[in-house]
Amino acid sequence: MQMMGRIGFMGLGIALAGSLSVGSVFAGDKPTAAPVADGSKVTITSPKDGDMVSDTFEVKYELTQGSVGTHVHAYVDDQYQKGFKGELKGLSKGTHKITVTGATKDHDPVTASHSITVDVQ
Secondary structure, three states: OHHHHHHHHHHHHHHHHHHHHHHHHHOOOOOOOOOEOOOOEEEEEEOOOOOEEOOOEEOEEEEEOOOOEEEEEEEEOOEEOOOOOOEEOOOOOEEEEEEEEEEEOOOOEEEEEEEEEEEEO
């Protein structure tokens, strides 16, 4: 009976861990809508692809707004950078992919996107 209790407790732990990991996928923002092709264009102007940078640096970009694109979202290694204001801080050493994508006023994506790779020293 004691062995069954341990197995049941372990199963509960595994189920709980699984639900927590799935829950974090949906926490916060609404599910992502399909990108809208609205004529927006975005280009990262600095740093340049392949540049060496420090762990904190400014990302400069140009956004040409289309019919619904109003601002950009930034991603580091495909992870959304909430509250991005033009500067990335505290990146670990090594190579990182920086992506800037256009977004609507409701934060839905538009197809405008530009990615570069930087080497953090």
